[in-house]
Amino acid sequence: MAVHKLILDDVFEEDLYTLIAIHCTLEDYRLAYLLNKYLGISLIRKPLDLDYQNGKSTYSIFEWEDNKQQTIWNLVSNICKTEHYRQGSNESLFDSEEKITRTTYLIPEYKTVNYFLKIDNDINFSKEKYILNNVLEVPQIATAYSIDSNQLKSKDNLIFN
Numbered sequence: 001m002a003v004h005k006l007i008l009d010d011v012f013e014e015d016l017y018t019l020i021a022i023h024c025t026l027e028d029y030r031l032a033y034l035l036n037k038y039l040g041i042s043l044i045r046k047p048l049d050l051d052y053q054n055g056k057s058t059y060s061i062f063e064w065e066d067n068k069q070q071t072i073w074n075l076v077s078n079i080c081k082t083e084h085y086r087q088g089s090n091e092s093l094f095d096s097e098e099k100i101t102r103t104t105y106l107i108p109e110y111k112t113v114n115y116f117l118k119i120d121n122d123i124n125f126s127k128e129k130y131i132l133n134n135v136l137e138v139p140q141i142a143t144a145y146s147i148d149s150n151q152l153k154s155k156d157n158l159i160f161n
Helices: 028-039 125-136
Strands: 017-024 050-052 057-059 061-066 071-077 079-087 097-105 115-120 141-147
Touching: 017 125, 028 071, 028 115, 028 125, 057 079, 125 141
Parallel strands: none
Antiparallel strands: 017 115, 017 141, 050 057, 061 071, 071 115, 079 097
């Protein structure tokens, strides 16, 4: 009996996208407004946030679909802070609850990054450099840089659809 071997490496093609890390202290809606202004795009907040771990961590996401260039732009938060209240110790004189803040990250390898700008399309180097320079022109952004998505361990978290 003949044995057939399937090789799946050729079947699945990697998604092509550009990923830009953004460091700033702005709120998500303010950063989206400034990127719209400086890049000439139209990011709009999606009705539902990205939900991981069944609601334990949610990340705000903005999206714009450029039909002319066949490109989808996403601005997503990297940081999710949740607050929990825990009953204080019984040894205390006062009956108090202790507030605990838990921080989770969309991409844990880049804990210092506040936001990611993901552009779904194979953009050439000069266009990526142009976009990055326009992002860096925003005065409220401390720094921004491109990330090689092939080096990410948790790149599955960047699948938004």
